[in-house]
Amino acid sequence: xxxxxxxRDDPAAAASRPVARRGLLAVMCACVVLVVGMVAAINLAVxxxxxxxxxxxxxxxxxxxxTYVVFFACLxxxxxxxxxxxxxxxxxxxxxxxxxxxxxxxxVAPNVPFLLAxxxxxxxxxxxxxxxxxxxxxxxxxxxxxxxxxxxxASMTGIGxxxxxxxxxxxxxxxSWRWLFAVAVPLSLLLxxxxxxxxPVSPRHDRPLSLLGALLLVxxxxxxxxxxxxxxxxxxxxxxxxxxxxxxxxLFALWTFVELKAEHPLLDPRLFRVPALxxxxxxMTAIFFGMFALxxxxxxxxxxxxxxxxxxxxxxxIPMTIPVILGARQxxxxxxxxxxxxxxxxxxAFVGCGLIGLSTVDASTPYPVYASWLVxxxxxxxxxxxxxxxxxxxxxxxxxxxxxxxxxATTREFGSALGVAVIGTVLTGRFVAALPPDIRANxxxxxxxxxxxxxxxxxxxxxxAFVTSTSTALxxxxxxxxxxxxxxxxxxxxxRTRGNR
Numbered sequence: 315x316x317x318x319x320x321x322r323d324d325p326a327a328a329a330s331r332p333v334a335r336r337g338l339l340a341v342m343c344a345c346v347v348l349v350v351g352m353v354a355a356i357n358l359a360v361x362x363x364x365x366x367x368x369x370x371x372x373x374x375x376x377x378x379x380x381t382y383v384v385f386f387a388c389l390x391x392x393x394x395x396x397x398x399x400x401x402x403x404x405x406x407x408x409x410x411x412x413x414x415x416x417x418x419x420x421x422v423a424p425n426v427p428f429l430l431a432x433x434x435x436x437x438x439x440x441x442x443x444x445x446x447x448x449x450x451x452x453x454x455x456x457x458x459x460x461x462x463x464x465x466x467x468a469s470m471t472g473i474g475x476x477x478x479x480x481x482x483x484x485x486x487x488x489x490s491w492r493w494l495f496a497v498a499v500p501l502s503l504l505l506x507x508x509x510x511x512x513x514p515v516s517p518r519h520d521r522p523l524s525l526l527g528a529l530l531l532v533x534x535x536x537x538x539x540x541x542x543x544x545x546x547x548x549x550x551x552x553x554x555x556x557x558x559x560x561x562x563x564x565l566f567a568l569w570t571f572v573e574l575k576a577e578h579p580l581l582d583p584r585l586f587r588v589p590a591l592x593x594x595x596x597x598m599t600a601i602f603f604g605m606f607a608l609x610x611x612x613x614x615x616x617x618x619x620x621x622x623x624x625x626x627x628x629x630x631x632i633p634m635t636i637p638v639i640l641g642a643r644q645x646x647x648x649x650x651x652x653x654x655x656x657x658x659x660x661x662x663a664f665v666g667c668g669l670i671g672l673s674t675v676d677a678s679t680p681y682p683v684y685a686s687w688l689v690x691x692x693x694x695x696x697x698x699x700x701x702x703x704x705x706x707x708x709x710x711x712x713x714x715x716x717x718x719x720x721x722x723a724t725t726r727e728f729g730s731a732l733g734v735a736v737i738g739t740v741l742t743g744r745f746v747a748a749l750p751p752d753i754r755a756n757x758x759x760x761x762x763x764x765x766x767x768x769x770x771x772x773x774x775x776x777x778x779a780f781v782t783s784t785s786t787a788l789x790x791x792x793x794x795x796x797x798x799x800x801x802x803x804x805x806x807x808x809x810r811t812r813g814n815r
Contacts, residue, residue, distance in 0.1 A: 350474025355482025364763035385437030387727030394445030409442025414502035483628020534565035594705035602729030662799025664694030669792030744783035
């Protein structure tokens with residue numbers, strides 16, 4: 315493919331200049347931690363947001379969490395393509411600037427629509443940042459260091475989730491949800507300044523961008539989540555819900571048609587004809603579906619049900635990371651010994667059973683019991699992520715490694731958004747049903763904050779209804795993960811059997 319180079323983009327010239335690369339890996343990894351950490355950190359702020367002067371509804375709370383994730387998920391592949399087209403360093407810096415702008419708008423948001431706009435802009439910025447951090451690194455490091463660099467970069471997506479919970483809890487302990495976004499503004503600007511100093515300029519490609527495809531994918535995803543999120547409050551047969559689901563079907567079909575006809579599609583739907591790739595992408599989506607559903611409900615359960623402070627809540631998820639820290643290096647050996655299918659099946663069994671185990675916990679259960687089920691879930695995540703990542707990468711030729719990286723990011727973030735939407739929907743419906751009839755009839759609350767404000771003297775009954783709804787929601791997610799895991803492993807075994815004939 316021909317390259318369009320100018321003096322600034324000449325890789326030979328770039329290599330000849332003394333570029334300060336000692337801190338390049340640290341700066342790029344910090345960028346990843348920032349944009350991924352925001353996905354996890356916002357869940358800790360849900361109780362604060364629910365009780366804030368914005369007075370968000372239950373569905374609005376889900377949108378506040380999911381708007382960022384949807385734009386992040388759907389635009390991460392276009393973000394990488396934009397970096398190839400216009401320059402990776404430039405798009406990375408623009409992404410950090412957009413991230414900071416969106417965080418600033420979120421900080422000063424006077425109402426929910428304004429906050430959602432800020433979250434959308436932040437998500438667009440994150441989608442420009444994530445793929446181009448890796449692209450900048452791969453252009454800068456020598457061939458012998460690329461493997462280690464990729465592994466280090468990939469580990470930052472997991473560390474970002476931990477940092478989001480712990481760091482978010484520390485920031486939110488200041489007492490306002492606005493602090494979470496306010497802190498992100500100087501961080502993004504500081505990282506942009508460092509990146510401008512240490513990141514080298516890379517060559518540009520003439521490959522066109524499928525903007526229509528990107529818009530259709532965002533629209534279809536938003537429409538799907540609209541149907542899921544609005545169901546409990548608007549009614550499952552209400553016009554907005556039916557229109558949302560119908561629009562999702564139409565827009566996904568249009569996206570498929572446009573991408574099939576495009577000379578250079580951003581994401582070629584024909585790739586999913588490969589059974590191994592299709593199964594691995596579904597598996598990655600399902601694992602993050604379960605993990606971020608847990609993150610969404612964990613923050614509220616520990617604060618409302620267990621009476622934890624927001625800082626302790628952020629620290630409370632740490633047991634889930636212990637298997638990742640101790641066992642990540644052993645997963646490759648396990649795969650060699652028992653095979654991919656068995657490893658993936660074990661991963662789903664641990665995640666699904668861990669979530670079901672968490673559903674048995676109530677307000678009186680000691681935290682160590684809760685933590686032990688987090689460890690069980692963490693074992694499943696540890697087994698799944700490197701195995702499914704390798705399966706996605708291994709299903710594509712080396713020339714399409716960038717597509718594989720984009721698919722991993724897209725499936726992770728889309729699974730996260732879907733998990734939050736589904737568990738939020740189940741949580742709201744069950745919470746309303748579990749409230750005392752008089753509170754429900756007189757005030758029609760859909761969040762814990764609304765119910766506590768309406769009936770301040772009946773907090774134990776409201777919290778009991780919330781804990782009941784949490785158990786139901788986690789059980790639904792756990793069973794869903796087990797079913798999806800059975801589909802993934804079943805398809806994988808079937809495809810291998812057919813391939814051996």
